[in-house]
Amino acid sequence: MDPILSQLSLSLKTARTIDQLIRPVLEMLGNITGMESTYLTSIELGPGVQHVRYARNSGDMQIPEGLSVPWEDTLCKRSLDMGILSTDQVSTLWGDSDAARQLGIKTYISAPVRSGDGGLLGTLCAASARSVTISGETETLLQLFANIVANFIEREMLLDELQHANARLAAHALADPLTGLPNRRALFDELERLLAQAVRTGSSVLVGVIDLDGFKQINDRHGHQAGDDFLQAVAQRLQSGLRATEMLGRMGGDEFLFIGPGPAWPKGALPGALITEGEPASAAHALQQRLSALTTGDYPLAGHRIAYGGGSVGVVALAPFGLHSADAIHLADSEMYVVKQARKRHA
Template sequence: MSEGIEKLAEQVSDASNLEELTQPILDVLQRVTHLESTYVTTIHEHEGVQRILYSRNSGDLQIPEGLQVPWSDTLCKRALNEKRFLTTDVPSVWGDSEAAAALGLKTYLSNPIYTDEGELFGTLCGASANTIDVSDAALEVLALFSRMIGHQASREQLAREATARATAAETRASDMQFVAEIGALCLSGEEPDQVLRAVSQSFKSRRAWQYAAPFQLPEVSPISVGQAVDGIDASHLTTPELLAAEDVPMLPLLIETLNMARFKEGYAPTFLSPKHSGAELRAVAKRSGIGDECELFVLTLAHGTDLMGGVLLISQPGGLDDTEKTMVQSCWQTLTLFAEREVEHEMLEVANAQLTLHARHDPLTGLPNRRYLVEEMHRMLSHAARAGEVVYVAFIDLDGFKKINDQHGHDVGDDFLEAMAHCLKKAARTGDLTARYGGDEFVMVAVNDEPVSEQAQQAIAVRIEQAMSGVLKLPTLTLDYPGPSVGVVSWQGDTIPDADELIAQADKAMYGVKQARRAERS
């Protein structure tokens, strides 16, 4: 069993998707429960169906992956409604179930899987044609596995949503060769002005447009109140900077177009026609040599709600057809895609970092877990062997923790463990490694370049004992804790020892200290 759990821990830490996480879970669950079949389902309530996503079958009972059944009368739905998550006599409890009768089920195990948002994702189940006595410990493992699968499903859903947004924009861009070209320019460009110049050149090659003027909005270049450009009041705007000298005559038209877009659409890209947009725009367009029959569009480059720049597009007389307008809208979406990708990339990195953190750290205390401890100890021992340093391993057992837990409840017990972890971290020095080994046991590893000595071992033990004893102010009560039992061992040499062996030696030393403390109290 322990070998299966250790193997599962390794596979979970390496799992990159739901299937890689689920398959070893089903294997371990089968060993824990002794059921013939273990499987994960997804529930689609809006479709009224339940599907077998992954399954593991070891006997005559076969529950195939991909099987789809109506959700309305499944055993899982009955178990969920009745909160009966373990049934060892299916014929007596659910004798009217045709599916159960057809499979000859006697033992049925089901636990709901919820996403991090609390939505029902599916179930983690086990079944057998025999009567199997499933232990309470196995049920706890089942619940833990359900939460793990729910967390992974949530992470993948976030990843799919982020990917879907990027894919949707990319799909729209790929519908037209020109949009793909604009996308390539955006992806290859390093600076906004470089991208905007390249995009404007691409639009100039299209016969539908007579002008494509790239511009930027400098971060600090406000127009003074009351100042006007060619008669256009722009006191509320930052002065746009046209990137091509030949486009400077278009500055008044750009400002007026931005002015109208700002108040009408909040800078969202919109097509404007001088003929249908009022006297001011018609007058500015006329002074700029643009006729009433043209259409204007500001292809904006934005990050969040900040307008960074864009390209002022002016169509040929006669306006634009719907296909060209759709293409322009797609180009605008492509122009902002690189910013969206950056944000989504950061989101994915955060999600991956959290997955790694959870796999290597204790969720309650935040300390490295047992797996991480052993890995890091191997690195520290290797370095110490090369450098001739001494490695000290302290094993800490929180005496009296069970009594605290039983007397005050698990919430106080958790608060106590968190407080002890904090005290241990305070006792550690730069370069020391602290970890939660399991339950009420902790480990600290320290490296010293001074000769090994009993005094150094004792000093480490005293430092830890003093840091982890005394009055503790927990959120709901105050405890006067007499301190833990601490055993310390040391190692120095050329041959790197096994980390688990050193920990076991420290554990043995701790046990000796614990026995001595008990003798003193008696």
């Protein structure tokens, strides 16, 4: 037994995943038992299905990885129900088993793989078409292997849960809870990345600030729930009009921010300054019209249909050199304020 334990100890030291552990374990189990097939299963008790996750086959009998069978008809369940770890009389004990008969199984051994709280995760098994004598020492080793595998599976499940939890936390940290859009932090991070990219490619950057005029009146007249519904509806409309390379987020309150790549910035444009002519300026003007049109229209709120005249949208084309995200947003915000004042004069 000592060589087996030494080999097992080495596998435990080097394995980082269940895949790296189980392959050597199945090979060791085959050498110990002398059986053609060794395999690890997982069990879904709800739908009543057993899956062969890993398998090693060294003879004519083949138990394929990925095989799924009804749990009720498995030798694993029968041996668990009867409290039997091994038998070389499969046809006598379980002659009604279609799977055993089709595979020609004569000798079978399995141990449950259980979680720390006793839940059944799967089984570690070996099967043979020959009659093989199974010693008590072999059964003890099989149970040891099953316990080790269970610990690895639980660790793998825990790591998956932690990774998913971290991903959810990261998503929440970068998302506006009301609209689901990127929040201020995410916008600043993406704008810094976009500015750096524009420096490398020689392109301009388009930044737009959208302020929803009359939002306070909607809140006062129809209530805060209607105001929230309105913000969500505007966010959906704006988001629907975006292109693949563009990003929209909520800065807070009734203010949204647009960022996206623009055309190449013209020679002679000052670093970090507004571009007021050429293709970038034309692109900024077209974007301003597009975003303004997206916010304009009828909104069903709190049982009423509100005809909304659109928000104030300021869009600027910027040369990225020497420019930081806060400065870029300030320039777009100033342009939005100019648009807002002009709208008030013509109201």
